[in-house]
Amino acid sequence: MVTRKPRVVIVGAGVAGLTAARRLGAAGGGDRFEVAVVEAGARAGGRVLTSEFAGHRIEMGATWVQGVDGSPVYALARDAGALGSRSGNKDEDGDAAGSLPYERMDGFPDRVLTVAEGGEVVDADRVARPVEELYRGMMEAARAGEARGGGGVEEYLRRGLRAYQAARPAAAAAAAGGENKELEEVEEALLAMHINRERTDTSADDLGDLDLAAEGEYRDFPGEHVTIPGGYSRVVDHLVAALPPGTVRLGLRLRRLDWRGSPVRLHFADGAPEITADHVILTVSLGVLKASLGGKDASAAGAIAFDPPLPQFKREAVARLGFGAVNKLFMEVEPAEAPGPEGGGGQPPEFPFLHMAFRGHVAKIPWWMRGTESICPVHAGSRVVLAWFAGREAAHLESLPDDEVIRGLQATLDSFLPGPPQWRVKRIKRSGWATDPLFVGSYSYVAVGSNGEDLDRMAEPLPRGSRGDDGRASPPRVLFAGEATHRTHYSTTHAAYMSGVREAERLLQRYR
């Protein structure tokens, strides 16, 4: 009798899905499982997407390796030869694209120019730096689990600023007179700027909705945060190259998952033939799962119909956790006029690392521009500059035509950098994660009302208890991987990686 290999179908060819497939192949010697990765999109990589703009290599999604010491993603980038040399822009393998300048976001934080709306440079030593130190210190305390008061992060930070202002010696405040009020207003605008930064870091639209206690559980790897000179997508290519040809099947969008019994049945969009599996590892984003909560006949964009519906504990975790929109907006800029002889001795002007304290003074600046912290060159001297947006602003940005975005940017630059030189926005390129039905947002966070246990619930296989002590009676039919299933590193590529390993190991243990 020929024994059939267990068939594992992995849904999603992002970092989590590809890693699970690789682990099942490598750890099983390639012959213990029949593995397929089905991916709705026309490419592998998911929220990792390297692109090009104005002669630069840019990241539309994952950008940083958040801590290099012990990071499996950093190790993959190194193995892929994508780290390049520290001194130049060439890839280790010297491919043609290796000569492109890349998005390395250098210059932070010491070369920052902080400007208040209207164009007034904020005194770095007396005003900008102390508020930045306050913000950083408070977030570090929160991440060390030392923050008190509970609730959301925004109120926590605002309490901190109020205490800081109240502690200003009365004599100094009195001496400043009317200026003290003005100073406090600028400090509040600076805190709002840092809050915008935190919104993009976490994807929470409203920091009032970001759970303070959960921040104490979140972990990065130690060491530097770096970008990948050869492009983040090289990590994906490296993962795909480790799989037997044909493992990844593109253009197959799961519409209905019938997990009533074994085998599990996967039904796809556009009439693609059904596939059956002993085990399904589902790696779709939390945004896709939220869209799927409509039930058996889920009709929201990107939704998957579960039959039977996901059990209550899973539905509640999906509903409670946060999944926000974060978008990147790149623009190519040029000085509006060639500098005169006094304009830098013939040196081409450099766009500054601009931090913006919005104060609501300039009517022409649209509301959605007020949600960004900074507009910065992707590296010193570059004419490609970048702004990050989160939440409502990020989602709104996706709905605007290019010319309206350019007008909004131009009004902002004219206000914050009145010149000379004045900077003109030539063209833009932006991501659009919120309206993409394959993602329905950018990354996850622990919202107020949720906690780390919900992330653990996200990772639990179905039927529930299937990983139990006598697990053999009810083998796990649907397993869950993806960044939103990792309790301490959620929202990152390394969380996706580690979750893929975890679910592959779950199956390997079972068939040991």
Ligand SMILES: Cc1cc2nc3c(=O)[nH]c(=O)nc-3n(C[C@H](O)[C@H](O)[C@H](O)COP(=O)(O)OP(=O)(O)OC[C@H]3O[C@@H](n4cnc5c(N)ncnc54)[C@H](O)[C@@H]3O)c2cc1C
């Ligand atoms: C703007 C932005 C910036 C980021 N910056 C960073 C950063 O600096 N550092 C960092 O570590 N992380 C960052 N991230 C997060 C990181 O990209 C993700 O955490 C990680 O890539 C998620 O991988 P995943 O495999 O869990 O999910 P995904 O990459 O979402 O993979 C899931 C796959 O499932 C597919 N899919 C969806 N629906 C279906 C369906 N019905 N049928 C079949 N396939 C389907 C999708 O097309 C996708 O390919 C960023 C993300 C964004 C959007």
